[in-house]
Structures are given as structure tokens and as C-alpha cells.
Amino acid sequence: MTDRREVLSLIAGVAVGAMLAPVSVLAADRKILQVYTDGDTNVTDFFANTVLPAFEAAFPDLTFKLTLTRGVANENVTIAERTLAALQTKTDPKADYFEELEPRSVKGGLEAGLFAKLTPANVPNLAMANPASADLDVRLPYRGSQVLIAYDGAKIPTDKAPRTFADLVAWVKANPGRFIYGRPDKGGSGHNFVVRALHEANGRDPSLFRRDNFEPAKAEAAFQKAWVLLREIHPYTYGNGAYPAGNTPTLQLLAQGAVDMISAWSDQALQALKSEVLPATVKLLQFSDLALCGGFAYSAIPANATHLDGALKLANFMMSKEMQTAVVREIGGFPGVTWESLDPALRKEYIDIIPVSIPTFPDGDWSKALNAGWYKNVATNLSQ
Amino acid sequence: VAVAPLIVGPLALLVVFALIPIGLTLVETLTSETGAFPSVSRYAAFFADGYSRANLLYTIVQTLVSTLTVLTASLIIALQLRFGRGRVSAVIQGLALFPLFVPGIIVAYALIRFLGPNGSLQILLEHVGLTGWFRSPYLTPTGPFLGFVWENLPLPVLILTAGLAQVSGHGVEAARDLGAGIGRILVEIILPQVQRSLLIAFSLTFLSIFGAYTVPYLLGPAAPEMMGVFMQRTYSNLGEPVAAEVQAVLSFLICAVVAAFYVHALTQEQGATEASG
Numbered sequence: 309m310t311d312r313r314e315v316l317s318l319i320a321g322v323a324v325g326a327m328l329a330p331v332s333v334l335a336a337d338r339k340i341l342q343v344y345t346d347g348d349t350n351v352t353d354f355f356a357n358t359v360l361p362a363f364e365a366a367f368p369d370l371t372f373k374l375t376l377t378r379g380v381a382n383e384n385v386t387i388a389e390r391t392l393a394a395l396q397t398k399t400d401p402k403a404d405y406f407e408e409l410e411p412r413s414v415k416g417g418l419e420a421g422l423f424a425k426l427t428p429a430n431v432p433n434l435a436m437a438n439p440a441s442a443d444l445d446v447r448l449p450y451r452g453s454q455v456l457i458a459y460d461g462a463k464i465p466t467d468k469a470p471r472t473f474a475d476l477v478a479w480v481k482a483n484p485g486r487f488i489y490g491r492p493d494k495g496g497s498g499h500n501f502v503v504r505a506l507h508e509a510n511g512r513d514p515s516l517f518r519r520d521n522f523e524p525a526k527a528e529a530a531f532q533k534a535w536v537l538l539r540e541i542h543p544y545t546y547g548n549g550a551y552p553a554g555n556t557p558t559l560q561l562l563a564q565g566a567v568d569m570i571s572a573w574s575d576q577a578l579q580a581l582k583s584e585v586l587p588a589t590v591k592l593l594q595f596s597d598l599a600l601c602g603g604f605a606y607s608a609i610p611a612n613a614t615h616l617d618g619a620l621k622l623a624n625f626m627m628s629k630e631m632q633t634a635v636v637r638e639i640g641g642f643p644g645v646t647w648e649s650l651d652p653a654l655r656k657e658y659i660d661i662i663p664v665s666i667p668t669f670p671d672g673d674w675s676k677a678l679n680a681g682w683y684k685n686v687a688t689n690l691s692q
Numbered sequence: 693v694a695v696a697p698l699i700v701g702p703l704a705l706l707v708v709f710a711l712i713p714i715g716l717t718l719v720e721t722l723t724s725e726t727g728a729f730p731s732v733s734r735y736a737a738f739f740a741d742g743y744s745r746a747n748l749l750y751t752i753v754q755t756l757v758s759t760l761t762v763l764t765a766s767l768i769i770a771l772q773l774r775f776g777r778g779r780v781s782a783v784i785q786g787l788a789l790f791p792l793f794v795p796g797i798i799v800a801y802a803l804i805r806f807l808g809p810n811g812s813l814q815i816l817l818e819h820v821g822l823t824g825w826f827r828s829p830y831l832t833p834t835g836p837f838l839g840f841v842w843e844n845l846p847l848p849v850l851i852l853t854a855g856l857a858q859v860s861g862h863g864v865e866a867a868r869d870l871g872a873g874i875g876r877i878l879v880e881i882i883l884p885q886v887q888r889s890l891l892i893a894f895s896l897t898f899l900s901i902f903g904a905y906t907v908p909y910l911l912g913p914a915a916p917e918m919m920g921v922f923m924q925r926t927y928s929n930l931g932e933p934v935a936a937e938v939q940a941v942l943s944f945l946i947c948a949v950v951a952a953f954y955v956h957a958l959t960q961e962q963g964a965t966e967a968s969g
Contacts, residue, residue: 381928382928546809547828549914550831550832551914553910553914561809564809564810564811565810566809566810566828676931680929683914683915684743687915688743688746688915
């Protein structure tokens with residue numbers, strides 16, 4: 309069987325090679341890594357336009373094919389589940405690298421040893437990683453971002469902009485229709501705003517919500533207080549609660565001047581400012597009492613990757629000074645390595661977005677229940 | 693008779709990829725959380741939840757209002773095409789069929805840019821002095837309504853134009869000679885003859901709008917949700933595939949009623965053709 313398949317793939321390889329030959333002789337010699345991403349356009353563009361050419365230049369024998377899984381089934385998790393099935397049946401997973409994947413969200417994946425351990429031994433640049441990102445040794449923290457408040461400085465003087473969540477609630481009520489956040493299940497900018505309301509209503513203590521302590525009754529009690537707070541601003545939001553379906557539609561409302569203030573991802577807001585999608589008058593701020601949530605985006609590599617060596621090289625390349633600087637410059641993210649390991653001039657330039665702390669909120673049960681509850685208790689105009 | 697062996701292929705596809713999955717889904721939704729079968733507990737849970745009921749009701753109302761608007765508009769256009777003359781009709785026909793070639797997602801984004809807050813329409817209105825009263829339909833039920841009307845216009849226009857082609861000009865002229873007004877001609881001469889076409893156009897438009905996803909997802913409010921959007925969220929964000937299946941079966945049942953009209957209209961037509969042939 310195996311022989312036959314090899315022969316077939318050889319024939320296929322020769323056929324593909326023959327088709328590619330006139331275009332590029334070199335391309336046929338490269339091993340093709342299968343990279344999956346479910347990131348937003350900023351991330352997928354970054355991989356296609358910046359990472360790919362730089363990677364091919366650095367490794368003449370390697371390249372990668374980027375497959376976008378955004379919005380399809382359960383995105384990268386679905387591909388990881390297929391990879392797990394391939395591990396169990398010892399077949400080719402046709403996957404080498406997940407641009408972003410939380411290994412814990414693949415049921416049974418960690419137990420089955422689906423993911424390759426990533427340490428400075430096989431990914432040398434991991435030695436520079438930000439200690440805040442260390443948690444699980446099968447994840448590669450290659451970029452980070454945080455949700456913050458973006459507002460139009462032309463309409464709101466900097467000294468009048470809300471610096472705490474309570475200030476924001478007061479501002480929203482005083483300026484009906486001028487603030488909006490996105491639906492929490494459709495993007496992190498809306499989700500982490502809802503999470504911040506949950507934190508606000510429960511003593512601003514993010515440590516209350518951990519991956520291992522979800523209990524429906526306890527969650528319900530904590531959520532109720534957040535719903536009261538969010539219902540309070542609901543009638544004063546844009547269009548009496550016309551919550552947009554994602555990070556980008558929310559940014560668009562600010563860009564069109566339909567609202568003056570939104571919650572947004574730091575990287576998306578910075579990139580929109582850079583490309584002038586957002587007017588230059590837009591300013592960014594982080595709450596001083598407790599920051600909005602953020603975190604690192606983790607890549608993962610299946611232990612049964614078709615080209616494990618190549619995938620590890622890509623991982624190390626992503627953590628290199630060159631690519632980490634590109635993460636900051638190109639997509640407005642913050643680096644997965646410590647700021648100290650990058651150029652001091654860069655650090656000075658971005659001092660406003662370098663976070664002091666990065667609160668997090670567990671995905672899985674907590675997030676699912678929070679998103680589901682928001683639809684029933686906040687978004688709907690049904691009588692309560 | 694010669695076609696009979698060939699039908700095996702499509703039939704097998706239908707059985708394997710449609711009928712068997714539908715059967716499995718039905719069994720799953722009729723199995724309770726504790727494994728009892730048959731049990732309607734999952735359906736009871738759907739109807740016990742006010743939010744789910746509101747979504748179902750909203751979907752039905754949104755679909756009916758949009759469908760009837762589409763039918764009215766396309767009937768007017770089809771009448772113009774049938775009885776109108778000259779270049780105007782040709783232009784109208786082109787415009788009416790144009791949406792057929794535009795993908796739904798493009799329509800949605802175009803409408804966001806055009807009808808959205810501070811979009812083209814609002815700017816135009818403000819330029820002619822109409823300020824203050826414009827409220828963008830984006831992210832309200834009016835958003836998907838406009839999207840549906842735009843997107844679903846061509847097919848009923850084609851169906852009704854074909855139906856009206858069979859209405860004889862003599863009958864209309866005779867009625868006009870006897871002094872009947874436009875309204876009377878429409879109700880008593882034309883509509884009875886295009887009843888079947890209307891029923892077919894109604895069914896197809898209803899089915900297409902009821903199951904829509906892109907337009908209500910991009911243009912509609914966060915809540916209430918249309919069933920397509922609700923199902924997708926229940927399935928992938930909430931991770932409750934069986935609850936999503938219950939929503940799918942309920943949507944399917946409503947669509948089946950409308951589909952029955954369609955089948956009825958089709959068989960009626962065939963019967964009529966055979967009788968006259």
C-alpha cells in the first residue's frame with residue numbers, strides 16, 4: 309500500500325513539477341509547509357506579503373502555503389482536529405503550522421501529544437520570549453495585542469476622555485449614540501469590552517475567572533451584575549444597541565464618524581491609523597484602573613507535522629528580531645519577545661501602547677457562557 | 693424510459709447526501725439529553741426560551757414582509773415589460789435582472805457603504821438640504837429587508853414575465869374597450885391567469901430569504917437574529933450542534949409548508965399542460 313501511494317505521489321509530484329518548471333525551477337525544489345490561519349485580514353496579509361518573501365529569502369529550500377480558515381466551521385480548531393485524527397490513524401495530516409491556535413481548545417489534543425514541545429532547544433529564539441507569555445510549552449507566543457479605547461480626538465479633548473470604566477459609563481450616558489462596541493462572539497474588541505464590564509461589576513479582579521473554575525451557577529451570579537451594567541448603557545449606545553458584527557465593522561463606524569468612541573484591538577487600530585482608514589485625529593487610550601484584556605497570539609506545530617523540521621525553522625524565524633520588529637511595524641502588535649531584546653528606538657516610539665499589565669479571560673466555558681448570556685440579556689430589546 | 697438507468701446516480705446522491713443526513717438529524721433532535729427516544733424535550737426547550745421564540749417569529753415576519761414586497765415590485769416590473777413598449781422597457785429589464793449577477797456579500801457591503809451612517813445616501817440628502825431625519829437602516833431590521841428586496845428581485849421578475857407572456861392581449865384589450873380600469877383589468881383578467889406563477893415566485897423567494905445568512909448577518913441587528921445566523925452561532929460559537937439541529941428542523945418544517953405550495957403549483961401546471969396538449 310505504502311509503496312503504491314509513494315509511487316502515486318511521485319507521479320503527482322513529477323506532474324506538478326513539470327507544470328511549475330517553466331515558471332520557476334527553484335520553486336519545485338522547495339519543501340512546502342502547510343500553514344493554517346484564521347486571523348483577520350491584517351494577519352493574513354502580513355503572512356502573505358511580509359513573512360512569506362522574507363522566509364523564502366532566508367531558507368532557499370523552504371516555502372509555505374497559507375490556507376485561510378477564517379469563518380469556516382470552527383476555523384483552525386477544525387484543521388487541528390483533522391490533524392489529531394491523522395495522528396491516530398498514522399496518515400499524512402497535511403498540516404505543519406497553525407498561525408494561531410489555542411492547543412487547549414482541541415479536545416484530547418494535549419493528552420494525545422498532538423503538539424510539538426517548543427523550547428529554546430529546538431526553537432533557539434524562544435530564549436528571548438516575554439515571560440508573561442510562558443504558560444504551556446507547546447505554544448509559540450509570536451505576537452500580542454490588547455483591547456483599548458479608540459476615540460476621535462477632534463471631538464473629545466484628551467483631558468475629557470474617560471480614563472476609567474466608570475468614567476466611560478458616565479461619558480456614554482452624557483453623549484447618547486456616540487459609543488459602540490462589537491458583538492462579543494464576533495471579535496475580541498467587543499468580547500473584551502463585555503469582559504471588562506464583568507470585571508468592573510465583580511470587584512475588578514480578573515483572577516476570579518480561571519480556566520479551571522467554571523461553574524454555571526457561580527458564573528450566572530457574576531454575569532447578572534455585568535448585564536445590569538451593560539443594560540445601563542445599552543439605550544445610550546449607537547442606534548440603541550446596534551452592535552456591529554465584528555472588529556472591522558466597529559472600526560468602520562468610528563472611521564465614518566457615526567460614533568466618536570469604540571473599543572478596538574490595539575493592532576487593528578494602529579494599522580488602521582497607519583493606512584489612514586481611521587482619521588489621524590483618532591487617539592488610543594487604556595483604562596488606568598484596570599486595563600481591557602489582551603494577550604498573546606500563539607502558534608502551534610503538530611508533532612506529526614509533514615515537515616516538522618521546516619515548521620520548527622519557521623517558528624524560530626517568527627521569533628527572530630527581524631520578524632518581531634515587523635510584527636510591531638507592520639501590524640501594530642506587540643512583540644512575543646521582550647521589548648528589551650528589540651531596538652531601543654522602537655521601544656521609545658511605541659511607549660504609549662507598551663502595556664503595564666495584560667489581564668486575561670479564559671476562553672472555553674467562561675467565554676461561551678458570557679457570549680450566549682450577552683445575546684439574551686443585553687442585545688435583545690425583549691422585556692426582561 | 694431510456695433515462696431510467698441514468699437517474700440512479702442523482703438519486704443515490706440525493707439519498708446519501710440529503711435524505712440520510714436529514715434522517716440522522718431528526719433522530720438526534722428527538723433524543724433527549726438523557727438519551728430517551730423518542731422525546732420532544734429538545735423542542736420543548738426551544739419553545740420555552742423567549743429569545744429563541746423571538747428569533748423564529750422575527751425570521752417569519754422579516755421573510756413574509758420582504759417576500760411580499762419583492763413580489764409586488766416584481767409584478768409591477770413584469771407588467772411594464774409585458775405591456776410596455778420601447779427602450780424604457782429594455783432598460784428596466786436590464787436593471788431588474790442585474791442583481792442576478794451580483795453575489796450577496798457584495799450587495800451587503802455595497803448597501804453598508806450606501807445606506808450606512810454618513811454613507812452616500814445620507815451625504816446626498818444633506819447636500820439637498822434634507823438633514824436630521826435620516827436614520828441609517830444598517831444594523832436594524834430594515835437593513836436586511838432592503839438587502840433581500842435588492843437581491844431577490846430578478847427571479848420573480850423572470851417567472852412573472854414568463855407567466856404574463858401567456859396572458860393574451862385580446863382579453864385585456866376587450867376589457868379596456870368595455871371600459872374596465874387598470875385595477876379591474878389587473879384583478880379580474882391578469883392575476884387569475886398568473887396565479888400559478890405568483891405562487892411559484894412566492895415559494896422560491898420565501899425559501900431563499902428564510903434561509904439567508906450573509907445579508908442578515910452583515911446588515912441586521914445583533915438581536916433578534918434570523919434563523920440562519922442564529923443556527924450558525926449556536927453551532928459554532930455556543931458549540932451546541934443538537935440545539936442548532938433543532939433550529940434547523942423547525943426552519944425546515946416551515947419551509948416544507950411553503951415548498952408544498954410550490955410542488956402543488958408545479959403539478960397543477962403539469963396537469964394543465966397535459967390536458968391542453
